[in-house]
Amino acid sequence: xxxxxxxxxxxxxxxxxxxxxxxxxxxxxxxxxxxxxxxxxxxxxxxxxxxxxxxxxxxxxxxxxxxxxxxxxxxxxxxxxxxxxxxxxxxxxxxxxxxxxxxxxxxxxxxxxxxxxxxxxxxxxxxxxxxxxxxxxxxxxxxxxxxxxxxxxxxxxxxxxxxxxxxxxxxxxxxxxxxxxxxxxxxxxxxxxxxxxxxxxxxxxxxxxxxxxxxxxxxxxxxxxxxxxxxxxxxxxxxxxxxxxxxxxxxxxxxxxxxxxxxxxxxxxxxxxxxxxxxxxxxxxxxxxxxxxxxxxxxxxxxxxxxxxxxxxxxxxxxxxxxxxxxxxxxxxxxxxxxxxxxxxxxxxxxxxxxxxxxxxxxxxxxxxxxxxxxxxxxxxxxxxxxxxxxxxxxxxxxxxxxxxxxxxxxxxxxxxxxxxxxxxxxxxxxxxxxxxxxxxxxxxxxxxxxxxxxxxxxxxxxxxxxxxxxxxxxxxxxx
Amino acid sequence: xxxxxxxxxxxxxxxxxxxxxxxxxxxxxxxxxxxxxxxxxxxxxxxxxxxxxxxxxxxxxxxxxxxxxxxxxxxxxxxxxxxxxxxxxxxxxxxxx
Numbered sequence: 001x002x003x004x005x006x007x008x009x010x011x012x013x014x015x016x017x018x019x020x021x022x023x024x025x026x027x028x029x030x031x032x033x034x035x036x037x038x039x040x041x042x043x044x045x046x047x048x049x050x051x052x053x054x055x056x057x058x059x060x061x062x063x064x065x066x067x068x069x070x071x072x073x074x075x076x077x078x079x080x081x082x083x084x085x086x087x088x089x090x091x092x093x094x095x096x097x098x099x100x101x102x103x104x105x106x107x108x109x110x111x112x113x114x115x116x117x118x119x120x121x122x123x124x125x126x127x128x129x130x131x132x133x134x135x136x137x138x139x140x141x142x143x144x145x146x147x148x149x150x151x152x153x154x155x156x157x158x159x160x161x162x163x164x165x166x167x168x169x170x171x172x173x174x175x176x177x178x179x180x181x182x183x184x185x186x187x188x189x190x191x192x193x194x195x196x197x198x199x200x201x202x203x204x205x206x207x208x209x210x211x212x213x214x215x216x217x218x219x220x221x222x223x224x225x226x227x228x229x230x231x232x233x234x235x236x237x238x239x240x241x242x243x244x245x246x247x248x249x250x251x252x253x254x255x256x257x258x259x260x261x262x263x264x265x266x267x268x269x270x271x272x273x274x275x276x277x278x279x280x281x282x283x284x285x286x287x288x289x290x291x292x293x294x295x296x297x298x299x300x301x302x303x304x305x306x307x308x309x310x311x312x313x314x315x316x317x318x319x320x321x322x323x324x325x326x327x328x329x330x331x332x333x334x335x336x337x338x339x340x341x342x343x344x345x346x347x348x349x350x351x352x353x354x355x356x357x358x359x360x361x362x363x364x365x366x367x368x369x370x371x372x373x374x375x376x377x378x379x380x381x382x383x384x385x386x387x388x389x390x391x392x393x394x395x396x397x398x399x400x401x402x403x404x405x406x407x408x409x410x411x412x413x414x415x416x417x418x419x420x421x422x423x424x425x426x427x428x429x430x431x432x433x434x435x436x437x438x439x440x441x442x443x444x445x446x447x448x449x450x451x452x453x454x455x456x457x458x459x460x461x462x463x464x465x466x467x468x469x470x471x472x473x474x475x476x477x478x479x480x
Numbered sequence: 481x482x483x484x485x486x487x488x489x490x491x492x493x494x495x496x497x498x499x500x501x502x503x504x505x506x507x508x509x510x511x512x513x514x515x516x517x518x519x520x521x522x523x524x525x526x527x528x529x530x531x532x533x534x535x536x537x538x539x540x541x542x543x544x545x546x547x548x549x550x551x552x553x554x555x556x557x558x559x560x561x562x563x564x565x566x567x568x569x570x571x572x573x574x575x576x577x
Contacts, residue, residue, distance in 0.1 A: 019519060020496060026512045027504040033566040036515050040559040043522065050525050054532045064531050067541045071527070071548030079557030083564065094561060095514050102520045102554040108547035109526040116540045132483050230513055233520040234497075238490060240526040250486060251493035252522040258497025259516045263509060355506045362509035369568035380506065 004056025011049030012248045018042035019252055023259065029375070046248055088370045089327050091363060093158040096151045096226045099233050103147025106236035107203070110140035110243050114191075114199050131192060136242035138188040141199065142206045143236040149210030150229050154222050162215075173216055174280065180209040213279065221278045223356075223363075224267045228275075231260020267356060297436065297444070303454040305463060308430050309470035315392035317348045319384065321421055322364055323357055325398015325433070331461035332371040335397065338467050339373070345476045350377050352384040352421050354402040381421055388425035396423060396431040396447075398460050404445045415443055429453040432463045511565045518558025524551035 019042045025035025054060050060068075079098070086094045114137045156162035183205040190198035217225055234256030241249030268275050312318065320339065326332060339349045351373065357364035365378055379387075388394070396403055399421075406413040407420040423429050424447055431453060447453055456463055504512055531544035 020500060023497070023500045023512075023516065023519070026515050027501065027508060029505070029507065029569055032508055032511060032569065033563065036511070036559060036562045036566055039515060039519055040555075043519070043524075043555055043559075046522070046525060047528065050528055058532070060532050061535065063536065063541065064534065067531050067534075067545040068528065068548065071531075071545035072552050075549035075552030076556040079553040079555070080560055082553075083557040083560030086561065088565070088568075091510060091514070091561070091565070094557075095510075095517055098514075098554045098558045098561075099517050099520070101550040102517065102523060105521070105527060105547045105551035105554065106523045108543055108550065109523060109530055112530050112534075112540050112543040112547065115543075116534070116537055129483070227513060230517050230520065233517065237520050237523045237526075238493070240523045242486060244526045244529045245486075246525055246529070247486065247489045249522055249525055250489045251496075252519055254490050254493030255497035255500065256516045256520040258494045259501040259512070262498060262501045263513055263516075266506070266509065353506070362507050362511065365507040366510055366565050366568060369565075375569060378507070 002056075004053050007056070008049050008053035011045060011052075015042045015046040015049065015248060016251050018045070019255065023255060087330075088367055089330055090159070091366065092223055092226060093155040096155040096158065096222075096229070099226065099230050100148045100151030100155070102233040103144045103151065103229075103236050105144075106140050106233070106240040107144030107148060109240050110137045110144065111199065111203070113137060113243050114141075114196065133243070134192045135188075136239050137199075138191055138202065140236055140239035140243055141202055142184055142188070143232050143239060145203055145206035146210035146213070147229050147232045147236055149207045150214040150225070150232075153211055153214040154226050154229065157214075157217075158222050173212065177209060177212045180205050180212055184209060217278065221273065224264055224273070224275070224278050227260055227264040227267055228279075229260075231257050231264060234258075234260055269355075297449055299449045299451070300436070301451075301454045303430075303456060305456060305458075305466040306470050307454070308456055309467055309474060309476075311393055311428055311430070312342060312347070312395075312467075313345070313471070313474050313476050315342075315347055317387075317391045318342060318350075318393045318395065319388065319391050319423075319426065320349065320351045321354070321357075321394060321396045321399050321403060321423060322351060322368065323354075323397060323399025323402065325400075326460050327363070327367055327398070329398065329460040331397070331464050332367045332373075334461050334464040334468070336368075336371040336373055338464055338471070341468065341471050341476050350379050350384065350387075352381065352423075353378050354381055354399065354421055355419070357399065357402065381419060385422050388422045391426040392428065394423045394426040394429045396429060396433075397464075398432070400433075400445055401443065403447055404443065405450075406443065406446050409446070413443065423447065424450055424452070427452065430456055432456045432458065432460055434459060507569075511562050511569075514558055514562040514565065518555050518562060521551045521553075521555035521558060524548055524555060527551050 018038055022035045022039030022042060025031040025038065153162065184202060187198045187202035187205060191202065214225060234253045238250045238253030238257060241253055264275065268278065342349050351368060353364055368378060401415060403421050403423045404415055405424050407415040407418040410416060429452055431448060433455060435457065448455060527544050527548035531541060531548065534540040534544055
């Protein structure tokens, strides 16, 4: 072993260690930010390791430097600008976009190696080695393409650029996707048999498969899909690692792949959905509108913002249940204004965070943190549930299925078994909502019918603004 | 590196990933996903390898460069956006505007 090889070996080892520590650190609130920087540092280190290795062995041609610089400047610049500009509410689609590009990168590497075999890498390969090479190229292209098109579709759906077309809900889609999958397999076998041209077939059908699988999935299930695609991009990176013979890529790719899977599992559990039903069940709302015949609402109490303000003023303990609707209305800052006033009056305010509140686990925490809500006031479901009976007022903002008592009481309900917040235990519940439409599950919410529940109809932001006005009139939080 | 030892690397890497991520509070899932996503941009190393080994093959240089661009878009954007999210958590209620 000569010096460059040893140096690269040590640097790679260090980079893997730091990446693992980074992921580990990301799992604790205190260390998360430093851990993220540590991981970023490890990534830069790995680049330095690779470049120094080539400088020490084969050297790097001027031409290569030029293309390296062009690629890195353009990519980094766009990435940095997007990351700085994007609003916190559209975090899920941003992650989807980044993720798709990672998949695209793996695809291109494999494609490049397949079309122009790298001379000193692929010479004198025996049959077994070239087989491994072809398989890793195929996997890299297959997974990379699915990651790319799937992520782009997911992003477009979350942005509202793309809806779920009705025809995608028909059973035919399974047949079409099976055809794409089989065609991909045929292309892979053809490729291994030495027909290089079939690589284009592979690129096309696996791209179509990515679209075909993602398109029928309802917008509310998208976070699960993004998390799964995140896992795929790790697998694509690991496959690319086999293509260029890099252990570092394989380790990092495998770690991300495993991480994505765990996260996907957590999200599914929180939504009481199995991964299979997310992937193959189609949009949940389209499916259950027919079956959710649990009846009409019979006992709806609607009340004005003024009444709501009066009740709040008299309360000692208030729990806020924020949901997807709050994120859509971008009302988290207005909500913070309201809670500030309440706190100034000595009212105890906490936020109950359901595991899947917002658009993905933890998204609501990010949104509330953006609005300066102290971290200590965010309580997770298991912690806050015993507190509801001792609570005077619960404000439900844009959440629906996560506060549906059916999940506990009605074993025939599709929601049965899903962990929910027991808001009905509180003395008074206000539900701020645009109208009587169902949650994304399309299921009637029994909470709305309960005698201690009052509906305040209107856009979350507008209602909260009115609430601030009413509280001001009542003299709440005057010290400001 | 032999194929078999690469498979070992793959296996151990996966196990490491499962173990590291087993116990994350839901609060951090979005930042973690975003951070892990940035790490998956590690394929930039493959793109770099491609460019270095391409020699004078211009189409391959271009493919490598585009690939590198996509990967760095993922890496740089991913880490920045994660940092932005995490910065919000670390902000203390006392020193807000």
